[in-house]
Amino acid sequence: MKKQEVCKLIKKSEIADGIFDFIIESADIAAEAQCGQFLHIACGGNMFLRRPISICDASNGEIRFIFEVKGEGTKLLSKKAVGDVIDVVGPLGHGFEIKRSVRKPIVIGGGIGVFPLYKLTKQLTNATVFLGFRNKSRVVMEDEFDAVSALTIVGTDDGSYGYNGYIASAMEGYLNLNDCDMIYSCGPMPMLRAVKKIAEERGIPCQISLEQRMGCGIGACLACACETKKDGTERYAKVCANGPVFYSEEVTLND
């Protein structure tokens, strides 16, 4: 049986303006959580729908998730104090696939899309990581990724820190000189489209974590659709249950 659980918030910090880093307690969820899965979180107040938030890390009875305040729901969630409880359903979804045969993985994340990649990067141990942000003030988790990867490259769209330009271009430059046999990605749609194109041109398998407005979060309501390359009833997959992680060749990434 799956269940909804009320978990205590044990640590909270604001790691950049409007970006909150939460750690909650749950032995069951921490034991079960796979990298790339998400929690469906009740934000409190009058917000009716839960918010899907990716798991950043999970171990020893603790689950870490990081989110940006984007609307009323996440704003309410950000007001929770250490010691408060948070109503969570999870872990949910189909996460990243880690293949033993992969020797040279790349992990590429943009903005708040870097958080779902952390547990994955830890498990891979030898990934080359690309992290892109809008500007220097938005750069987060650089040291943490650096500590668990072979190499971490940070860039900013405006060049105020690290690589100057879109992070997908940095990855493309790297691929001109280096081999890679799996790309893992999460971030804004323009970045994902660029990563998908680069990967497919080079024949590199690529896993992409998507987000979509969600209803039930468990695959029943069919609200969180994403377009696939199939026809008929398989034209739209469920982001919550078939994903959130898909192989790039399964999905169109159309608007």
Added chain:
Amino acid sequence: MTDMKINFCGVEFKNPIVTASGTFGFGMEYNEFAPLAEYGGIGAKGLTRVPRAGNPPPRIAETPSGILNSIGLQNPGVEYFAEYIMPILAEYDTNVIVNISGNTVEEYCEMAEIISATDAALVELNISCPNVKHGGLAFGTDANVVNSLTKEVRKHCTKPLVVKLSPNVTSITEIAKAAEDGGADGLSLINTLLGMKIDIETKRPILKNNTGGLSGPAVKPVAVRMIHEVHNAVKLPLIGMGGVMTGSDVIELMLAGASLVALGTSLFAKPDLIYDVKRDMQSYMDRHNIEDINTIIGAAQMW
């Protein structure tokens, strides 16, 4: 313990709690949170004659005390359901209510025949989906169309036939009477209310379909009023739905005239809601010394 059994159109329901079509998939996902046997019945995702891909996303938006959805009847088609899904559901100790939507009268009739040959308990005629261009709501807003459609489907349906009504009409009692006269065995109401939400920054609707159906606690008072009106206007038993979150809400809809009450959107907030609802209902029954739940159906006294 109160007797919670309800006889609805000749089918025995162990309790009056069912689920609303479209919010519950084919039940398997929610079965992971609370066994399907906890429900008197489950409403399966709306089916069409041929498979449908559904509408482009986003398909859901949050609104005050509710949601808008524009799924667009994504489903594997009635034949797939009858062959592969219904046999699985038949193994569970609960009644299955099968919701069907046609583009034409002929499609509705064919679907009713296909479902009549399965172990489904009830057929629910969906004439009220606001999210598809053809069929759906187009059949549900004109009393003459409802009457003739119900009559035709009645000839092809050997299961009890429940007509699902739309609240997007001037007089829901006229539609209800038309369905009754056409031979419906029961009615279910309300489907979602047509709505829209606009993102003021992008100046575009949140939903790619522009409009969607409103559900959740926001619509409950509308549901209660319409159930009351329809209960007074026809003799048919009713399945009530619309924003039910608690056992008290179930009681309220039953007092208004519903024999069965569906949980829907509220399951998104609390997937194992059924347990709380049952506890809450029992506590009401105890407080009011009610031995048979049937005695509260339509028992609200008007001023």
